[in-house]
Amino acid sequence: MLEEREKGCMKYSILLVEDDREIAINIRNFLVNKNFEVTWATTGKEGWNDFTQGTYHLAIIDLMLPEMDGFTLCQNIRWKSDIPLLILSARHEEDDKVKGLKLGADDYLTKPFSFRELEARLQSHLRRFDRYRGEQNQEDLYHYQGGLSIYPDKKMAYIQNLELPLTVKEFSLLLLLAENSHKTFSKKELYEHIWDQEEVDGNNTITVHIKSLRSKLNDSTKNPHFIQTIWGAGYRFIGVPIHEN
Amino acid sequence: MKIRSWLLSSYLVAMILPIVLLYLLIHLVQSYDQEKEMLDYLDVQAKLDHYQDFLANSRLYKEIDNKREYSRLDDYSQKKVIFTLYDKEGFILYSTGSETNTLFKEKQEYLYQNLYEINPTYTTFEYKSPVFENGKLIGFYKISFLRLEWVDGVDKRKNLSIFLYITSFLLIYFLIIFLLQRKLFQPLIALMYQMTQFAKDGKVNILPKKKDEIGELITHFEMMQSELEDKSRSLLLSQEQKQYMIASISHDLKTPLTAIRTSVEGLIEEKQLNAQQRDRLNMIVEKSDYIRHLIDDLTMYSILQSNQYEIETVLVDGQEFFEMLLSDYDQLAYSFQVCLLTHVDVHGTYSINQKQLLRLCDNLVMNALHHTEVGKKIWLSAFSTNNQIPDFVFSEAKQYLQKQGVIHSGTWLIFQNEGQTISSKDQEKLFEPLFQGDPSRNKETKLGNRGSGLGLSIAQMIIEKLGGFILVRSTQGCGTTFICFLPEMSED
Numbered sequence: 001m002l003e004e005r006e007k008g009c010m011k012y013s014i015l016l017v018e019d020d021r022e023i024a025i026n027i028r029n030f031l032v033n034k035n036f037e038v039t040w041a042t043t044g045k046e047g048w049n050d051f052t053q054g055t056y057h058l059a060i061i062d063l064m065l066p067e068m069d070g071f072t073l074c075q076n077i078r079w080k081s082d083i084p085l086l087i088l089s090a091r092h093e094e095d096d097k098v099k100g101l102k103l104g105a106d107d108y109l110t111k112p113f114s115f116r117e118l119e120a121r122l123q124s125h126l127r128r129f130d131r132y133r134g135e136q137n138q139e140d141l142y143h144y145q146g147g148l149s150i151y152p153d154k155k156m157a158y159i160q161n162l163e164l165p166l167t168v169k170e171f172s173l174l175l176l177l178a179e180n181s182h183k184t185f186s187k188k189e190l191y192e193h194i195w196d197q198e199e200v201d202g203n204n205t206i207t208v209h210i211k212s213l214r215s216k217l218n219d220s221t222k223n224p225h226f227i228q229t230i231w232g233a234g235y236r237f238i239g240v241p242i243h244e245n
Numbered sequence: 246m247k248i249r250s251w252l253l254s255s256y257l258v259a260m261i262l263p264i265v266l267l268y269l270l271i272h273l274v275q276s277y278d279q280e281k282e283m284l285d286y287l288d289v290q291a292k293l294d295h296y297q298d299f300l301a302n303s304r305l306y307k308e309i310d311n312k313r314e315y316s317r318l319d320d321y322s323q324k325k326v327i328f329t330l331y332d333k334e335g336f337i338l339y340s341t342g343s344e345t346n347t348l349f350k351e352k353q354e355y356l357y358q359n360l361y362e363i364n365p366t367y368t369t370f371e372y373k374s375p376v377f378e379n380g381k382l383i384g385f386y387k388i389s390f391l392r393l394e395w396v397d398g399v400d401k402r403k404n405l406s407i408f409l410y411i412t413s414f415l416l417i418y419f420l421i422i423f424l425l426q427r428k429l430f431q432p433l434i435a436l437m438y439q440m441t442q443f444a445k446d447g448k449v450n451i452l453p454k455k456k457d458e459i460g461e462l463i464t465h466f467e468m469m470q471s472e473l474e475d476k477s478r479s480l481l482l483s484q485e486q487k488q489y490m491i492a493s494i495s496h497d498l499k500t501p502l503t504a505i506r507t508s509v510e511g512l513i514e515e516k517q518l519n520a521q522q523r524d525r526l527n528m529i530v531e532k533s534d535y536i537r538h539l540i541d542d543l544t545m546y547s548i549l550q551s552n553q554y555e556i557e558t559v560l561v562d563g564q565e566f567f568e569m570l571l572s573d574y575d576q577l578a579y580s581f582q583v584c585l586l587t588h589v590d591v592h593g594t595y596s597i598n599q600k601q602l603l604r605l606c607d608n609l610v611m612n613a614l615h616h617t618e619v620g621k622k623i624w625l626s627a628f629s630t631n632n633q634i635p636d637f638v639f640s641e642a643k644q645y646l647q648k649q650g651v652i653h654s655g656t657w658l659i660f661q662n663e664g665q666t667i668s669s670k671d672q673e674k675l676f677e678p679l680f681q682g683d684p685s686r687n688k689e690t691k692l693g694n695r696g697s698g699l700g701l702s703i704a705q706m707i708i709e710k711l712g713g714f715i716l717v718r719s720t721q722g723c724g725t726t727f728i729c730f731l732p733e734m735s736e737d
Contacts, residue, residue: 020504022508023503025501026504026508026511030510030511030514032513045335090496090499090500110504111499112499112502112537113503114510115511115514115735116509184250207562222572229565231561231566231599233559239453
């Protein structure tokens with residue numbers, strides 16, 4: 001179990017279910033090089049057997065599998081466990097994505113993908129899962145890739161060790177989003193949380209504050225590292241936390 | 246009944262019926278005439294003897310003042326009979342019921358004609374007789390029995406006939422119009438309506454069919470309809486097959502591509518490579534990314550073409566969204582050594598699909614960058630239709646925007662590049678897939694890879710799915726402006 005894992009020496013163990021031999025071998029080699037432990041299954045059924053017999057921190061599942069397809073496998077794993085599920089697919093249809101995510105998958109990668117992309121996703125999901133399981137100490141929560149550090153007690157934030165000139169509201173906004181990483185807040189919710197009052201229609205206070213916050217963080221709207229806009233829904237924090245050790 | 250024979254017989258009826266009617270009416274008047282004439286004749290015969298004795302009195306014809314005698318004549322006549330007396334030369338001596346007892350002389354021929362006979366005229370029965378005294382002719386008398394009743398009867402019947410004739414003529418006219426309406430016009434209008442409906446959305450009701458030419462026309466229309474439906478069904482089927490094929494091929498291509506890419510990336514990770522080997526491997530990664538881009542374009546093109554594909558949209562704040570949409574192209578422009586200027590001034594709410602609009606924007610920006618020479622400018626702009634048109638917009642495009650800004654309510658997206666222009670002939674074809682216009686526009690572009698040739702078609706399909714449109718304007722000596730329009734969501 002995760003609790004048994006000693007910091008630094010215990011490897012993350014990953015279940016890879018992929019029927020294409022070359023791709024699977026390449027991914028496995030790459031992950032092994034990156035210090036992961038990889039179990040490779042070639043069919044859905046085999047993947048399910050491996051899952052029930054071992055302990056994994058994350059599963060990478062191809063959608064088109066013989067014997068049992070990726071959707072079913074995801075669904076089955078989700079019934080038994082909370083580990084992050086990463087779907088791989090060569091199909092294009094947007095439906096697949098939605099269907100996969102509905103069945104409990106955490107993320108979706110379209111083939112062909114780059115290793116850098118794969119690694120970033122893996123790291124992000126594993127950290128989040130660790131945090132979810134209470135694996136991290138409090139301080140770890142507030143350091144992120146890209147040089148962002150947040151100190152809730154001092155009410156200060158730094159980027160590349162330079163203090164960010166944030167207003168009180170901007171800091172509250174950043175902290176709220178960061179403390180609830182990957183949770184999407186609507187503008188209305190943010191307004192009610194930070195300003196502690198009902199939002200009036202046509203109010204663009206949140207938009208203005210997010211814009212200012214982004215510009216201070218030097219974050220892009222299109223390809224953000226910290227605050228992502230979910231169009232039609234709201235905003236969420238997507239910074240990748242870093243371990244201090 | 247066939248419409249042809251129906252039309253022919255209706256013509257015949259319309260021509261013959263009034264004539265027959267006219268004949269019948271004339272016949273009616275005539276038969277009345279004969280009947281009445283007979284009765285009147287007998288009546289006149291009976292009265293004649295009574296007047297004859299009195300009028301044969303020779304004293305009436307002597308040239309002395311006979312006023313007393315004449316007044317007795319007046320008493321006799323009682324307006325229904327007119328007595329006219331002549332002397333032997335034919336001069337009128339006296340006439341009841343008229344003031345013409347002057348020296349008017351009747352013609353001898355008239356006086357001697359039809360003597361002792363009752364002669365019917367239109368208004369009277371006339372009887373003429375000579376008067377003798379001692380065997381010597383002293384004058385003539387004429388008795389005119391007025392046919393007042395008869396004349397009245399004939400007049401009435403004449404009026405009635407004219408009235409009946411006109412009425413029946415109108416009746417026939419309107420009856421034929423009514424029948425034509427029912428038999429010809431109404432079914433034709435119904436059929437025309439069906440045709441328009443079919444052309445519009447392919448749904449029609451079944452029309453009632455009669456055994457005439459219209460019925461045949463409806464049958465033919467239905468045949469054409471089912472044939473068209475069959476055709477479009479098979480077209481749809483083949484389109485679906487094509488899409489399925491593209492999807493399968495894309496899928497089958499992506500799997501080995503993933504294997505290639507991951508293999509090469511695995512190799513790059515190895516530490517004992519020299520710089521040249523690393524460059525070559527990076528080139529393979531780059532090219533495999535390019536192949537992926539082409540496959541994506543092809544797949545997206547076939548998805549957008551599908552009728553079943555309905556674009557998912559969300560509501561967003563215009564200014565926030567368009568700022569994001571046009572952001573982050575600076576690095577790209579820098580790598581092309583092109584100067585980029587961005588301008589956003591939007592208000593209102595928009596219904597958009599973020600991914601697809603990003604794709605559209607990427608395609609149009611790449612297109613602009615590929616056709617701009619080093620050191621020249623490109624402009625990206627988004628502004629609401631009722632905002633001011635930015636100064637940098639070239640004249641041709643500006644003219645268009647000024648005209649259309651009044652009609653539309655939404656946002657203009659402008660992608661403008663300095664330099665090359667596109668002939669108006671090519672402007673129309675530009676959005677066709679794989680269009681090869683000016684070969685210089687399609688040569689290997691400065692950063693290596695050419696596009697798939699689907700970029701502009703995809704952009705057009707995306708903007709149209711979102712209820713907008715795209716077009717292009719070139720200004721000689723300045724450059725080319727791509728104009729996209731995206732409608733604003735109404736308040737409700």
